[in-house]
Amino acid sequence: MGEKRNLWSGVLFGIGLAAFIDETIFHQLLRWHHFYDKSTTDIGLISDGFFHAFSWFATIGGLFLFADLKRRNRLSLIRWWGGVLLGAGSFQLYDGIIQHKLMGLHQIRYVENVIPYDLVWNLSAVVMIATGLFLLKRASKKGEPSHA
Amino acid sequence: MHETHGGLLFDLMLAIPFLLIILLYIGAGLVSNRSPHLQKWPYWRYVLWSIGVLCAGIAVIGPLADQARIDFRAHMVGHLLLGMLAPLLLVLAAPMTLLLRTLPVSAAKKMTLLLRSSYVRVISHPVTTSILNIGGLWVLYTTDLYHMMHNSLGVHVLVHLHVFLAGYLFTMSMIYIDPVAHRYSYLYRSIVFIFALAGHGILSKYLYASPPEGVSVNQAETGSMIMYYGGDAIDAVLIFILCLQWYQSAQPNKRLAAHP
Numbered sequence: 548m549g550e551k552r553n554l555w556s557g558v559l560f561g562i563g564l565a566a567f568i569d570e571t572i573f574h575q576l577l578r579w580h581h582f583y584d585k586s587t588t589d590i591g592l593i594s595d596g597f598f599h600a601f602s603w604f605a606t607i608g609g610l611f612l613f614a615d616l617k618r619r620n621r622l623s624l625i626r627w628w629g630g631v632l633l634g635a636g637s638f639q640l641y642d643g644i645i646q647h648k649l650m651g652l653h654q655i656r657y658v659e660n661v662i663p664y665d666l667v668w669n670l671s672a673v674v675m676i677a678t679g680l681f682l683l684k685r686a687s688k689k690g691e692p693s694h695a
Numbered sequence: 696m697h698e699t700h701g702g703l704l705f706d707l708m709l710a711i712p713f714l715l716i717i718l719l720y721i722g723a724g725l726v727s728n729r730s731p732h733l734q735k736w737p738y739w740r741y742v743l744w745s746i747g748v749l750c751a752g753i754a755v756i757g758p759l760a761d762q763a764r765i766d767f768r769a770h771m772v773g774h775l776l777l778g779m780l781a782p783l784l785l786v787l788a789a790p791m792t793l794l795l796r797t798l799p800v801s802a803a804k805k806m807t808l809l810l811r812s813s814y815v816r817v818i819s820h821p822v823t824t825s826i827l828n829i830g831g832l833w834v835l836y837t838t839d840l841y842h843m844m845h846n847s848l849g850v851h852v853l854v855h856l857h858v859f860l861a862g863y864l865f866t867m868s869m870i871y872i873d874p875v876a877h878r879y880s881y882l883y884r885s886i887v888f889i890f891a892l893a894g895h896g897i898l899s900k901y902l903y904a905s906p907p908e909g910v911s912v913n914q915a916e917t918g919s920m921i922m923y924y925g926g927d928a929i930d931a932v933l934i935f936i937l938c939l940q941w942y943q944s945a946q947p948n949k950r951l952a953a954h955p
Contacts, residue, residue, distance in 0.1 A: 582920060583903040596897035600889045603927060604934050608885070611938040619947055 549621035554683065556612035557630020561679075563606025565635035566599065569642065573655070584653040591650030598646075602638065625689075629682030636675030643669040706756050713752040720744045720790065723797040733796055740788045747784030750776045755855055764845055767910045767918040775925040777855060778828075778862035783929060786866045791873035811876040821868045821879055821887040828865040829894040831857055836898065841907040865891070870936045881941040888937065892930055899923035 573580045587595075616622040643665065646652040655664040724736035753759055754777035762769035791810070795803045809815065817823060835841055835854060844854045867873065869884055899922040906915030 582916075582923075583900050585904065587900075587904075592897055592900055593893075596893040596900070597889070599896050600892035603892065603931065604885065604889050607931065607934045608938050611942045615942060615945060 549616070549619075549623065550626060550687075552612065552616055552621065553623045553626040554630045554633075556609050556616060557627040557632075558609075558634035559605040559612065559630075560609030561631035561634025561636075562638045563602045563604075563609055563634075564631065565638040565642075566602030567606055569639075579656040581653040581657070584651065586651040587653070588650050591646060591652045594646060594650060595652055598638070598641075623686060625682050626686040629679045629686060632675045632679030632682065634679075636672045636677075636679060639672035639675065640669060643672055709756045710752060713748050713756075717745050717748050720788070720793065723793050727793065727797040730796070736793065736796075740793075743784045744788035744790070747781045747788060750784065751781035751859060754781070767906065767914040768921060771918040771921040771925070774858060775921065775929065778832075778858040779866075779926065779929040781859065782862035782866040783932060785863060786870065786872055789872050795874070807874075810874070816877050819864060819868050819875075819877075821884050824861065824865040824868040825887055825891040825894070827857075828861040829891050829898070831861050832895070833898055836902055836907055837905075842909070866933065869933055870940065881937065881944070884937065885941075888934070892926075895926050895930075896923060899926065 569580070574582065613622070613627070616627075642652075643655075647654060647665070647668075654661050655668055658664070721741055724741060727733055728735050754763075754773040759769055759773055763773045764770075795806060798806060835844070835858075840850070840854065843850045845851070867875075869888055871878065899919045902922065903916055903919040906912075906918070910918070
């Protein structure tokens with residue numbers, strides 16, 4: 548039970564964290580992203596709405612799961628961080644490819660050549676996923692003291 | 696209601712019922728405190744109740760309410776207060792618990808029976824309350840209702856009453872503060888909540904591009920962002936309380952939930 552919970556707590560918090568960073572940095576501080584783009588498809592609007600709602604809930608819920616693991620002495624930080632990176636990377640990849648590109652939600656930045664931005668965005672997502680999977684694998688191998 | 700700015704005297708008259716509701720609550724708390732086998736009603740609940748009633752009052756009486764008739768941004772601030780913040784504060788003040796401990800036993804028993812009735816059960820089901828709350832907003836902003844509201848006092852009052860009541864029912868169906876006859880699991884409520892939150896966010900963004908007729912682009916854009924981010928802020932509190940109750944009820948080595 549501890550292993551799965553560590554993973555899920557991490558994944559949920561990771562999704563929330565990625566969405567939170569997206570909102571604060573790219574929407575509010577840099578103002579690269581647009582709140583609403585005239586090219587947004589209906590499905591893009593719906594997808595964005597559900598992901599936003601889910602990630603908002605997941606940020607808070609994931610932290611409570613974290614507190615629950617600590618309370619039970621079942622916390623495995625390597626596994627948890629693996630989950631965070633996996634969740635954040637997956638969300639960013641979905642956002643970067645499906646939402647930005649296919650559903651036309653908005654672009655990363657409104658410049659002439661957006662390709663470098665897209666590349667960095669999606670590659671960093673892939674790196675996060677790969678690192679997350681690596682950490683999870685290492686945690687399984689070491690038989691992390693998740694039942695300590 | 697249009698044209699009539701009402702004036703201060705008119706506003707003060709409208710404020711009387713709100714003041715009475717605050718006084719009634721405080722009175723009930725003080726009366727029930729006299730009972731020897733009851734704990735003192737906590738002070739912070741009086742505070743929550745009063746601020747909650749105040750929020751609802753600000754939304755329907757006075758300068759903000761006047762401005763809301765011509766300005767979509769003011770309208771949105773008013774709706775956040777009336778449909779989200781006021782309901783949250785009032786639910787946290789546990790008025791039903793206070794009522795049950797103030798009423799004589801026989802009346803309290805009848806009240807409990809009423810709360811267990813199938814009508815209350817249907818109307819307070821999380822799915823019902825979500826549809827009443829978010830569905831109501833979709834109807835308001837995507838049909839002619841928004842205009843009818845500004846041209847008829849009756850419709851105006853009904854819409855605002857609905858916004859408040861639907862907001863209250865929604866909040867009390869998501870976080871259980873008062874006694875609830877039919878409880879739904881945390882997971883179930885969380886899933887319904889996410890759907891409702893998504894419906895709210897989608898509508899906010901939809902209004903950014905397609906506001907009700909007659910609303911200027913500038914007001915529509917700001918108004919929809921107020922709805923989106925303001926809704927998120929208040930919903931974060933709701934999510935936090937829901938998760939906290941879940942966390943407490945899942946406490947190891949405790950069979951009984953920490954929350955009543």
